[in-house]
Amino acid sequence: MSRISIEKLRFLLRYAILAPSSFNTQPWKFSIGEDEIQVFTDKTRWLKVSDPDQRELYISIGCALENLLVAAEHFGYGHQVVYLPDPDKEELAATIKFIPQGQPSPFRGTALFNAIPVRRTNHKIYEERTVPPDDLKRLQDCCVEEDILLYMTGDLDIRRKVDRLVMCGDAILLSNPAYREELGYWIGQGTFGTPWLMAKLTKFAITHIDMGKRQAKEDSKALMSAPVLAVLGSKVDDKESQIKIGQVFERICLMATDLGISTQPMSQIVEIPEFKAVLMMLIQDSDSFAQHIFRLGYAEQEKGHTPRRPLEEVLV
Numbered sequence: 001m002s003r004i005s006i007e008k009l010r011f012l013l014r015y016a017i018l019a020p021s022s023f024n025t026q027p028w029k030f031s032i033g034e035d036e037i038q039v040f041t042d043k044t045r046w047l048k049v050s051d052p053d054q055r056e057l058y059i060s061i062g063c064a065l066e067n068l069l070v071a072a073e074h075f076g077y078g079h080q081v082v083y084l085p086d087p088d089k090e091e092l093a094a095t096i097k098f099i100p101q102g103q104p105s106p107f108r109g110t111a112l113f114n115a116i117p118v119r120r121t122n123h124k125i126y127e128e129r130t131v132p133p134d135d136l137k138r139l140q141d142c143c144v145e146e147d148i149l150l151y152m153t154g155d156l157d158i159r160r161k162v163d164r165l166v167m168c169g170d171a172i173l174l175s176n177p178a179y180r181e182e183l184g185y186w187i188g189q190g191t192f193g194t195p196w197l198m199a200k201l202t203k204f205a206i207t208h209i210d211m212g213k214r215q216a217k218e219d220s221k222a223l224m225s226a227p228v229l230a231v232l233g234s235k236v237d238d239k240e241s242q243i244k245i246g247q248v249f250e251r252i253c254l255m256a257t258d259l260g261i262s263t264q265p266m267s268q269i270v271e272i273p274e275f276k277a278v279l280m281m282l283i284q285d286s287d288s289f290a291q292h293i294f295r296l297g298y299a300e301q302e303k304g305h306t307p308r309r310p311l312e313e314v315l316v
């Protein structure tokens, strides 16, 4: 007999679906069982061109999983996560068993829970203001997973070199018509919360015009405005590590939100295999695999929220 009602587990999922995901594809599905939730990838929402190895797909899944665990702990549930539990069910990313009375983990807590509905990716130019060492430490302490590494730097020379990679990345990616078509498709779906007409016009422009140079300039300005650049890497380049990277990333985003710090992933570099290795050389950790890159800093808040699919649509 189940000890936690389906309604309660359903309620927890309302927090999971507020997670960030690449292009806001929300590539997840959930199934509710007896004291258990299964998290599946939704391959129909996989970005086949920009994410051929499914790295971003699994990072996005990890973000949703982390929100689920933060919410579960907030409401007093313990949990046991099994990653990729069944090799015959490729789409099953994780199974979470819930226990009625659980102790919250020291690295999760009310501040992270409160940040879930408020967190947003911030695309604006960040202010010229450094992040205090105490806050950097709190962000660093979010990375507790074994074999996952968080590297944060304000070093101008490294940021400049990374900036050049980002600019080249934009030029390479946006010169590919298939990449533009994929990006255009998702923008046209309104996933970024753009009003309908603008979404359709932007879809048309992205699909038909190579905006690589313009995008590179904008991304460069954004990246160089941020006082901190962060890279998440893993010792092993597999799906389980990528789910865990997503968990750490979301934990950092929630902690950053609580501290008034903005975040924005900048995935161009990690979408080009050759650049991933260069990135790890730049941060002097060639033994690890680059998985995710983002900037941190202070900025005026983004207005509104990006849309989410209703919970009913992601339940199986």
Ligand SMILES: Cc1cc2nc3c(=O)[nH]c(=O)nc-3n(C[C@H](O)[C@H](O)[C@H](O)COP(=O)(O)O)c2cc1C
Pocket (backbone or CB within 6 Å): 018, 019, 020, 021, 022, 023, 024, 055, 056, 057, 059, 060, 063, 119, 120, 121, 122, 123, 191, 192, 264, 265, 266, 267, 268, 306
């Ligand atoms: C794996 C991953 C990669 C992402 N890459 C980028 C990126 O390259 N540029 C960007 O502006 N946002 C990126 N994002 C942020 C998403 O676009 C964002 O989460 C989504 O649009 C939902 O908006 P929200 O985070 O404000 O809720 C990424 C998010 C994830 C999880």
